[in-house]
Amino acid sequence: MSAAFELRGLTAAVPGEKAAIRLVEDVSLHVHAGETLAVVGESGSGKTVTFTSALGLLPKPGRVIAGQALLEGVDLLTLGPEALRRMRGARIGMVFQDPLTGLNPVFRVGAQIAEVLRAHLPLSRQAARDRAVELLARVQIPDPARRVDDYPHQFSGGMRQRVLTAMAIALGPRVLIADEPTTALDVTVQAQVLDLLGDLRDADGMAMVLITHDLGVVARQADRVAVMYAGRVVETGTVAEVFAAPRHPYTIALFRSIPDIEAPPGTQLAPIAGSPPEPARRPAGCAFAPRCFAASEAAGCHATRPPLTGTGHAAACHRQGALEIAA
Amino acid sequence: MSALLDVRDLRKTFGGGQTLFGAPRPEVRAVDGISFTLARGETLGLVGETGSGKSTLGRLVLRLIEPSAGQVRFEDTDVTAASTRALRAMRPRMQMVFQDPYGSIDPRMTAGAIIAEPMTAHGVGRAEAAGRAARLLAQVGLSPAMAARYPHEFSGGQRQRIGIARAIALDPSLVVLDEPVSALDVSVQAQILNLLAEIQARSGVAFLFIAHDLGVVRHVSDRVAVMYLGRVVEMAPRDALYGAPLHPYTVSLLAAVPRPDPLKERNRPRIRPIGEIGSAASLPTGCRFHPRCPRARLVAARGGDTVEAEGTRLPSACVRQDPLLAPAGGAAHLAACHFPHED
Amino acid sequence: MSATFEDIDAAAEAATRRRATLRRYARHPGFMIGAAGILLLLLVAILAPWIAPHSPTQTDLMNTLAPASSTYWLGTDQFGRCVASRLIHGAQVSLLVGFFVVLISLSAGTIIGAVAGYAGGWLERALVAVIDILLAFPSFLLALALVAARGNTLDSIILAVAIAYTPRVAAVMRSVVLTIRPRPFIEASRAIGLTPWTIVLRHVIPNALPPVIVVATVSAATAILAEAGLSFLGLGVQPPTPTWGNVIAEGQTAITTNPLISLSAGLCIAFTVVVLNLLGDGLRDTLDPQMRRNTGKLL
Numbered sequence: 001m002s003a004a005f006e007l008r009g010l011t012a013a014v015p016g017e018k019a020a021i022r023l024v025e026d027v028s029l030h031v032h033a034g035e036t037l038a039v040v041g042e043s044g045s046g047k048t049v050t051f052t053s054a055l056g057l058l059p060k061p062g063r064v065i066a067g068q069a070l071l072e073g074v075d076l077l078t079l080g081p082e083a084l085r086r087m088r089g090a091r092i093g094m095v096f097q098d099p100l101t102g103l104n105p106v107f108r109v110g111a112q113i114a115e116v117l118r119a120h121l122p123l124s125r126q127a128a129r130d131r132a133v134e135l136l137a138r139v140q141i142p143d144p145a146r147r148v149d150d151y152p153h154q155f156s157g158g159m160r161q162r163v164l165t166a167m168a169i170a171l172g173p174r175v176l177i178a179d180e181p182t183t184a185l186d187v188t189v190q191a192q193v194l195d196l197l198g199d200l201r202d203a204d205g206m207a208m209v210l211i212t213h214d215l216g217v218v219a220r221q222a223d224r225v226a227v228m229y230a231g232r233v234v235e236t237g238t239v240a241e242v243f244a245a246p247r248h249p250y251t252i253a254l255f256r257s258i259p260d261i262e263a264p265p266g267t268q269l270a271p272i273a274g275s276p277p278e279p280a281r282r283p284a285g286c287a288f289a290p291r292c293f294a295a296s297e298a299a300g301c302h303a304t305r306p307p308l309t310g311t312g313h314a315a316a317c318h319r320q321g322a323l324e325i326a327a
Numbered sequence: 328m329s330a331l332l333d334v335r336d337l338r339k340t341f342g343g344g345q346t347l348f349g350a351p352r353p354e355v356r357a358v359d360g361i362s363f364t365l366a367r368g369e370t371l372g373l374v375g376e377t378g379s380g381k382s383t384l385g386r387l388v389l390r391l392i393e394p395s396a397g398q399v400r401f402e403d404t405d406v407t408a409a410s411t412r413a414l415r416a417m418r419p420r421m422q423m424v425f426q427d428p429y430g431s432i433d434p435r436m437t438a439g440a441i442i443a444e445p446m447t448a449h450g451v452g453r454a455e456a457a458g459r460a461a462r463l464l465a466q467v468g469l470s471p472a473m474a475a476r477y478p479h480e481f482s483g484g485q486r487q488r489i490g491i492a493r494a495i496a497l498d499p500s501l502v503v504l505d506e507p508v509s510a511l512d513v514s515v516q517a518q519i520l521n522l523l524a525e526i527q528a529r530s531g532v533a534f535l536f537i538a539h540d541l542g543v544v545r546h547v548s549d550r551v552a553v554m555y556l557g558r559v560v561e562m563a564p565r566d567a568l569y570g571a572p573l574h575p576y577t578v579s580l581l582a583a584v585p586r587p588d589p590l591k592e593r594n595r596p597r598i599r600p601i602g603e604i605g606s607a608a609s610l611p612t613g614c615r616f617h618p619r620c621p622r623a624r625l626v627a628a629r630g631g632d633t634v635e636a637e638g639t640r641l642p643s644a645c646v647r648q649d650p651l652l653a654p655a656g657g658a659a660h661l662a663a664c665h666f667p668h669e670d
Numbered sequence: 671m672s673a674t675f676e677d678i679d680a681a682a683e684a685a686t687r688r689r690a691t692l693r694r695y696a697r698h699p700g701f702m703i704g705a706a707g708i709l710l711l712l713l714v715a716i717l718a719p720w721i722a723p724h725s726p727t728q729t730d731l732m733n734t735l736a737p738a739s740s741t742y743w744l745g746t747d748q749f750g751r752c753v754a755s756r757l758i759h760g761a762q763v764s765l766l767v768g769f770f771v772v773l774i775s776l777s778a779g780t781i782i783g784a785v786a787g788y789a790g791g792w793l794e795r796a797l798v799a800v801i802d803i804l805l806a807f808p809s810f811l812l813a814l815a816l817v818a819a820r821g822n823t824l825d826s827i828i829l830a831v832a833i834a835y836t837p838r839v840a841a842v843m844r845s846v847v848l849t850i851r852p853r854p855f856i857e858a859s860r861a862i863g864l865t866p867w868t869i870v871l872r873h874v875i876p877n878a879l880p881p882v883i884v885v886a887t888v889s890a891a892t893a894i895l896a897e898a899g900l901s902f903l904g905l906g907v908q909p910p911t912p913t914w915g916n917v918i919a920e921g922q923t924a925i926t927t928n929p930l931i932s933l934s935a936g937l938c939i940a941f942t943v944v945v946l947n948l949l950g951d952g953l954r955d956t957l958d959p960q961m962r963r964n965t966g967k968l969l
Contacts, residue, residue: 418863444872
């Protein structure tokens with residue numbers, strides 16, 4: 001089965017003083033229809049840049065210098081701006097983190113949804129409005145026929161995120177990319193929005209990419225996961241595999257540093273020392289080596305970049321299987 | 328021994344009155360009658376969603392905003408009645424760490440100057456303050472040589488360390504921490520949490536730890552208070568609250584936290600409160616949580632005295648009577664619910 | 671602690687920082703051109719008696735309205751005075767006016783604006799009312815009134831222009847302070863027990879200054895223009911004292927035959943305005959710790 005959306009060796013960079021600074025490097029990912037891929041990473045890990053570059057939305061002077069972004073077999077990076085615009089929205093939908101800035105405060109929400117529809121489809125004003133009401137009902141907004149004429153400020157944060165989701169699925173995209181869709185929301189509302197995204201995916205058989213920093217959200221929502229660090233995918237596999245037996249020291253350390261609400265009392269947190277490197281200052285070898293509990297000179301951690309190895313469950317680490325990591 | 332901090336029936340109302348043209352302005356009861364005590368060296372975690380009033384409460388305790396009613400006693404002095412001068416003299420003993428590590432330190436001052444400022448403001452000589460600032464930098468895990476750097480040269484976690492060094496510079500007995508790690512990456516959060524624990528173990532400072540992340544609060548707190556629309560709805564020792572929550576709001580909060588364990592996540596029943604937190608400008612009658620409460624609906628379904636509300640039938644007590652925060656499990660386990668032992 | 675912290679040597683770091691500061695100034699072309707231009711103007715003004723080829727007031731009635739020559743570099747005016755010498759001496763008045771106007775309006779406007787913006791309440795409303803009234807009052811009229819009351823002296827003109835510019839600085843300052851007041855570090859300053867005055871002086875003003883400095887340097891430029899305008903109308907410094915405004919005014923009668931007189935004085939003013947603006951922008955950039963980084967590296 002071919003993937004609904006696939007990145008192959010995607011590399012994006014901005015010009016630097018001496019050489020180009022690579023924001024993301026050699027990122028390969030794929031997601032099938034009806035499946036959720038979670039992309040996990042900290043700020044600066046490149047998880048958002050990966051997808052903005054793939055969709056041609058990377059702000060200047062950044063640009064993609066290598067790789068492919070295949071949407072049902074079509075490489076988005078070879079398309080012209082107009083063809084790409086038609087793909088976005090129609091074939092590939094996006095939901096962003098901040099439900100406040102995603103909506104224009106001076107237009108009614110119904111008009112904003114209708115605008116998306118009419119930009120891609122030959123619909124009358126009335127037909128577009130009717131579709132907008134249907135879409136609001138699909139994202140479980142109570143009393144959609146009345147709320148369609150409300151302004152964004154009349155909606156709560158969770159409701160705005162539902163409206164944005166309605167806009168993203170308006171044209172029945174095959175792929176939905178959700179970038180931290182629940183980070184700005186409270187925990188009870190977050191659960192509601194995640195439930196909704198899961199239901200929509202199942203109903204339409206969409207492929208979903210969920211960009212997040214929250215491993216709890218990954219465990220709840222995703223089928224497969226890709227962990228990113230310093231612009232690269234360092235570990236990927238099914239959620240069950242990666243959570244049961246993480247292979248990359250970064251993933252392992254991440255699990256140890258989360259304060260879990262059900263951990264036994266008195267559990268010590270084991271933080272990762274230091275902070276992630278800026279894109280311009282990534283070390284020559286493995287980017288995680290300076291913070292890694294298992295890094296060693298003998299294995300070449302500080303000298304060469306480890307490739308992503310393994311079939312299915314893969315990790316980019318020189319010390320895979322070493323004693324410290326297995327423990 | 329009396330408590331370090333004793334908060335009694337604290338209230339803060341914003342707005343109210345009339346607009347220029349005589350229309351009534353909605354009154355927002357951000358903090359609506361909260362009482363608690365905090366012992367020396369203790370950590371009280373304060374959890375709540377956006378709009379629960381938790382940040383307002385933290386600022387009221389330090390009188391960074393003026394309370395509308397109620398009293399705050401700190402080290403046996405009435406903070407709410409203190410003069411401006413007396414209040415300023417108390418500041419060294421009660422400090423604050425802010426949420427935003429990027430905004431809460433002056434971008435035009437060096438790290439050394441930022442940490443030295445509370446000391447010079449309270450009469451420590453410049454040279455001595457600079458020396459102590461260098462030692463504080465080392466204490467919070469930064470190099471003293473970084474004193475000459477500006478905030479933008481530090482990462483988020485490092486800036487939060489500077490904010491913490493500033494707060495502990497005058498050896499306070501109380502620090503209010505307002506979401507101190509919520510802006511930080513997961514791997515950095517743990518560093519800061521461990522640093523705070525280390526500081527508390529060494530100096531015996533008490534923390535009022537405000538956060539929305541239940542995992543973080545559980546990790547740091549001795550006792551936990553859960554806020555909803557300006558009120559504390561449940562307050563208990565940590566393990567009692569997380570192990571046997573009594574208020575339905577606490578129950579649904581805990582159920583909503585996604586846990587990094589796919590097996591548990593897949594098999595867990597979905598207990599969700601209905602809708603979203605209301606507005607403190609138009610509070611529901613009776614129990615503030617009744618419009619969203621799953622338990623009230625279950626209790627009503629079993630019969631008893633019910634009324635029509637929120638498009639369904641709810642127990643009349645929930646709709647009509649404001650529940651008080653009262654001992655419900657052990658003596659230290661307080662909950663404001665008419666049916667604390669139902670589920 | 672991570673290994674990167676340990677190899678920092680405090681003394682070496684301080685030295686690197688000093689070098690970086692110098693480099694930052696040196697690398698900002700606008701700042702360098704502006705500073706060089708101002709330095710040139712200052713030298714000309716100070717050394718005027720020595721570098722001017724003639725006395726600025728000495729008339730040579732045999733050579734009125736002479737064209738440019740090796741004796742009279744820019745020709746002579748209708749009284750036969752050397753235009754070049756008058757411009758060189760005129761630089762003194764112009765720079766004096768610019769300097770004092772900025773000094774007065776920047777310090778008064780900064781304090782008034784910062785207090786209004788930070789204090790809020792009735793104090794803010796009262797100060798804003800004063801600022802608005804002064805802003806609405808035509809500054810030329812104000813200058814006229816002051817000159818009428820105190821006479822055509824240089825300090826009347828400086829005072830008049832300074833009063834006209836103070837509310838502009840104050841208005842900009844207040845609006846910038848309003849954006850700074852809600853920032854968390856101001857609340858943090860209150861939490862550590864600083865007095866309101868300390869907060870205004872140490873935290874509010876330094877963070878609000880960059881845009882105000884730009885306004886101030888622009889107002890230095892316009893102050894020089896205003897003095898020229900007043901002198902042009904005969905309300906400024908009285909002839910025969912040379913100022914650039916006087917030179918333009920006197921050149922006006924011969925503008926069709928000898929345009930060089932007014933034109934050269936106008937170019938002097940334009941040059942000063944340009945270098946002051948460059949200096950202002952340069953100062954704004956180099957005073958900002960964040961911009962310091964941006965000049966150092968991309969991203």
